[in-house]
Amino acid sequence: MSRAFDRAELEAALRRIGEERYHDKHPFHVLMHEGRLTQGQLQAWVLNRFYYQKSIPLKDASLIARADDIDLRRAWISRVIDHDGTRPGDGGIERWLVLAEGVGLDRSYVASCEGVLPATRFACEAYVRFVREKTLVEAVASSLTELFAPDLHKTRIDALLAHYPFASEPTLAYFRTRLVEAPKDVAFGLDYVLSHAMTREQQELCLAALCFKTDVLWAQLDALHHAYVSPGLIPPGAFQPEQRR
Amino acid sequence: MSRAFDRAELEAALRRIGEERYHDKHPFHVLMHEGRLTQGQLQAWVLNRFYYQKSIPLKDASLIARADDIDLRRAWISRVIDHDGTRPGDGGIERWLVLAEGVGLDRSYVASCEGVLPATRFACEAYVRFVREKTLVEAVASSLTELFAPDLHKTRIDALLAHYPFASEPTLAYFRTRLVEAPKDVAFGLDYVLSHAMTREQQELCLAALCFKTDVLWAQLDALHHAYVSPGLIPPGAFQPEQRR
Numbered sequence: 142m143s144r145a146f147d148r149a150e151l152e153a154a155l156r157r158i159g160e161e162r163y164h165d166k167h168p169f170h171v172l173m174h175e176g177r178l179t180q181g182q183l184q185a186w187v188l189n190r191f192y193y194q195k196s197i198p199l200k201d202a203s204l205i206a207r208a209d210d211i212d213l214r215r216a217w218i219s220r221v222i223d224h225d226g227t228r229p230g231d232g233g234i235e236r237w238l239v240l241a242e243g244v245g246l247d248r249s250y251v252a253s254c255e256g257v258l259p260a261t262r263f264a265c266e267a268y269v270r271f272v273r274e275k276t277l278v279e280a281v282a283s284s285l286t287e288l289f290a291p292d293l294h295k296t297r298i299d300a301l302l303a304h305y306p307f308a309s310e311p312t313l314a315y316f317r318t319r320l321v322e323a324p325k326d327v328a329f330g331l332d333y334v335l336s337h338a339m340t341r342e343q344q345e346l347c348l349a350a351l352c353f354k355t356d357v358l359w360a361q362l363d364a365l366h367h368a369y370v371s372p373g374l375i376p377p378g379a380f381q382p383e384q385r386r
Numbered sequence: 387m388s389r390a391f392d393r394a395e396l397e398a399a400l401r402r403i404g405e406e407r408y409h410d411k412h413p414f415h416v417l418m419h420e421g422r423l424t425q426g427q428l429q430a431w432v433l434n435r436f437y438y439q440k441s442i443p444l445k446d447a448s449l450i451a452r453a454d455d456i457d458l459r460r461a462w463i464s465r466v467i468d469h470d471g472t473r474p475g476d477g478g479i480e481r482w483l484v485l486a487e488g489v490g491l492d493r494s495y496v497a498s499c500e501g502v503l504p505a506t507r508f509a510c511e512a513y514v515r516f517v518r519e520k521t522l523v524e525a526v527a528s529s530l531t532e533l534f535a536p537d538l539h540k541t542r543i544d545a546l547l548a549h550y551p552f553a554s555e556p557t558l559a560y561f562r563t564r565l566v567e568a569p570k571d572v573a574f575g576l577d578y579v580l581s582h583a584m585t586r587e588q589q590e591l592c593l594a595a596l597c598f599k600t601d602v603l604w605a606q607l608d609a610l611h612h613a614y615v616s617p618g619l620i621p622p623g624a625f626q627p628e629q630r631r
Contacts, residue, residue, distance in 0.1 A: 198459060202451035205466065206444050206518075211479065214443060214470050218463065221450065225459050234456065273451075 145341045159289035162355035167362040176304025181382020185369045189261040196265040236315035243312030256380035260364035278337045282347035283354040287327035404534040407600035412607040421549025426627020430614045434506040441510040481560035488557030501625035505609035523582045527592035528599040532572035
């Protein structure tokens, strides 16, 4: 195998994966950001994406549960707390439920995860399993889509406010908060990968881990697009939007 | 199977397990509390028990990683934070290392876990695996040795201060802190078990989980006793006390 990348080369290779594969470029997001999704399609997105949100603390606690390095555990635990909050009504999962109510979904229906597309479950569960089973540095590397998330969140906040009547500061609080949380999280994760993936073989595994994660995100939008946009084939048992506009 | 216990009966059955099986009654603890351990024997205990301390956040993060119930995750995460602390120099693991230095052990030797008895590793790893693989309510039930811990910690603090020159408020800070943390933790855990183990079958599994946990604690002291007290057969590779008194 070739020589190892230095830090700058590895960081550049990681960032290139975002340019080529991050889901900001998915046609479903393009429709969203151009204001061309119906309310039913937006509801389907919020409903399915809730399953991803709900998987995140399980994924992050799984990483902590494997980490012998106390500094890694200390840095990582804020992710769980950010998502779960410290009391009822607090945290990222709660903020996502506020968004769900904002787009006209029933809170308990969303929280039950009934109606979520099977492909969404499979993708999210693959992510949790990846973090439980791969090496720790690969597990950390798979989180580095957060390098690319703030730009997407900024675009999304502006687009939703411009095009959709439900959009408001309370309903979009999830994204505003992630604008603050994600850069703090990713600074640690990126430094961890750059410091721990020392051989070319480990570095290639980390690049593959980030590709895998972009697949996890992309596959969720593919499933949404197929079910709710084109050809619009909703699988048995999945959410049926009541209204289209 | 017989009828389900009501809450009071189940709590009484759990507490009976402590009376019969908790490791406060182990001969090694009796020697410790009577001031009859040599410094080398105390060192062996501190060194081996460090492996248990180090396993606790992994065990607790494993439980969080499996918990769909956000209230359970919110309550449980303080255990990880209590043990790991939020910065270098903070947390239960760090306080245990202060104790280790107090009894004359080298901090980095203890932290490396070299010299730990294989039986200690096996017992602690069995505990982590139990929490990862059994039902969630059994995993919670296995934490309920904390019902019995405060009395043991109080006895231990007094005994160590009375009998051993290394004992001081800084070296015993771990135990003082647990006197505050354990009752808060166990109140939640006990209520969870009493509220979630509704069938007699689930209740029997929870009682078995607590028995299992008392076995995990007892087996560690058996291994210490065999290696360092009687017959004093230290296995290959394990810690060799330099001084006996």
